[in-house]
Amino acid sequence: MARTTGSDGEKTEAAIREAAVNLIARLGYEAMSMRQLAAEVGVQAAALYRYFPTKEDLLFTLMREHMEGLIGVWNAARPATADPAGRLAAYVENHIAFHIERRHATHVSNMELRSLSHDRLTRILRMRTAYEKELRAILRDGAEAGVFSVEDTGLTAMAVIQMMTGVIVWFRPGERLSISEVTATYLSMTMRLVGAEAHGASTTYSTVRGFGRAKDAVAL
Amino acid sequence: MARTTGSDGEKTEAAIREAAVNLIARLGYEAMSMRQLAAEVGVQAAALYRYFPTKEDLLFTLMREHMEGLIGVWNAARPATADPAGRLAAYVENHIAFHIERRHATHVSNMELRSLSHDRLTRILRMRTAYEKELRAILRDGAEAGVFSVEDTGLTAMAVIQMMTGVIVWFRPGERLSISEVTATYLSMTMRLVGAEAHGASTTYSTVRGFGRAKDAVAL
Structure with missing residues (x-):
């Protein structure tokens, strides 16, 4: 047919x-x-x-769709809860799940910004800023509620995003760790990084998204 | 003359x-x-x-000298102390100081590995592994001494390195934060990430290298 x-x-x-x-x-x-x-x-x-x-139309399309995809899955995954630890856990889980499956697209999106025209670069950077702003809001809410320790919301957001996106550099499916083991470990590290453990939020976040604590999940 | x-x-x-x-x-x-x-x-x-x-000789020279430089400054900065928190603080401080001054060289070293011949790639990767191994040893010593909480030494080392190197993506001299303010904030985040704060190591690391705590140093 x-x-x-x-x-x-x-x-x-x-x-x-x-x-x-x-x-x-x-x-x-x-x-x-x-x-x-x-x-x-x-x-x-x-x-x-x-x-x-044009070749640049192609590059822009790849980058725009990458960011639209990321923002789309986050909009779908964003939890209804107001609890900052639960929201942060959802953000971490979503970010890692999205990027770990899109290693090459992430690489292209991060490395080839220099080749976009000014207007298109601005459009992509606005999408990134909107996505990062979601994380900054979670961190700020957590700090204001006294459940996170955050010196600088902007720096912490960058640190958490770069640490998580860095997974694509070394992670290969089928090696020592599964995606859920990697995610669980990064979730523990992120929670400590924002000082959530010190405030007793650890039991909340580890159950909200159905993750066990990394210590239990990862075979060392 | x-x-x-x-x-x-x-x-x-x-x-x-x-x-x-x-x-x-x-x-x-x-x-x-x-x-x-x-x-x-x-x-x-x-x-x-x-x-x-050849063009590849040039690329290899750039990458080799970048890694030799990084390992050289770390060998000079490595503290005599056996204290894991003090050693980690020195590693963080050295790593950020080195990379923040070498934004383009770091970018080239991270992005162009694909263009090296197999043998030369192996040589560069061995140098990187040796450098990362220093951090893994600090993390392992801290975990064994009961002063760090680390689920997975390898993952934590990658997370800390990628978080720190990520500074070059957004940091520009002369903007909101100075290098020492950025370093102090990353030091606090790293110490929390490895669970050092929970073990009362915070007063040790914050004085060892002459850094004030980020809360005092950073104007929010």
């Missing part, structure tokens, strides 16, 4: 995006040519330009 | 390295050509090849 043109088009576009993410992660954006990408996908270069009129 | 050939040569080589770090950080290694680099330095391309016979 013949497929509709629409679905073929969508498949081609998805194949282009996937190949582009892998090729840019391997070579770097500046070094990748649209000709190479077309060869990788198995289409003519002209076909590529139907979907992405 | 005429300079010796040697010192001119050294100056040229240093100029090449500095221009290369900045150019690779801006364009990516694959995208940078030796011709561009020569133009940036203001020499003929042939002159470049006298110092670095």
Whole structure:
């Protein structure tokens, strides 16, 4: 049975995006040519330009969709609770789950910002700021409620995000630790980093999202 | 007065390295050509090849010297004390001080590993492992002495290093915080992350290296 043109088009576009993410992660954006990408996908270069009129359109699409995806899953995962420790646990769990499955896309999103035009860079940075602001709000609420110890909300948010995103540098599925073991350990480290343990919040956060404490979960 | 050939040569080589770090950080290694680099330095391309016979020789030299520099300053800064909190404080302080002054070189060292030959990649990774091993030893000693809470020494070492190196992404001199304020805040976060505060080590580490507590140092 013949497929509709629409679905073929969508498949081609998805194949282009996937190949582009892998090729840019391997070579770097500046070094990748649209000709190479077309060869990788198995289409003519002209076909590529139907979907992405310029190479930068392609890069921007990859970065925008990465951030839209991250903000989308967080909006879906954001807990109804007002409890800062529960919200922080949800943020950590969501952030690690999203990035650990998107190693190359994360690499591209973090490394190739230099190649976006000013306007598009501003749009991506606004999306990032909105996402980071959610974490800053959780940290501020926790500090104001006296359940977190945070010297500087902005620095702590950056530290927590960079520590978590760093997982993609070394984590490989099927090695020593599972995703849930890694997440549980990072959750414990984050809770201590924000001083939540010192305030007796540890029992709250460790049950809210169904995680056991890392000490129990990780086989050392 | 005429300079010796040697010192001119050294100056040229240093100029090449500095221009290369900045150019690779801006364009990516694959995208940078030796011709561009020569133009940036203001020499003929042939002159470049006298110092670095291949482009990869240049990249490897940049990465090797970056790691030798980091290990060198740590060897000089490593405290005589056996106290894990004091050693951890020294490691954090040294790591941030080194990287915050070498934003582009750090970026190149982290991002362009993919472009090294297998043997050279192995040599750089061995140097990194040796440096990270120092941190793992401090964490292990602290956990064994009962002054740190660490679920997984390897994961904690990666988390602490990535959190600290992440400073180069957002820190710019002359903005809201000074280097010593940033370092003090990261030191507090690291100490909490490894559970040192819960064991009463906070007064020790905050005086060992002459840092005040971040709460006092940072204007919020």
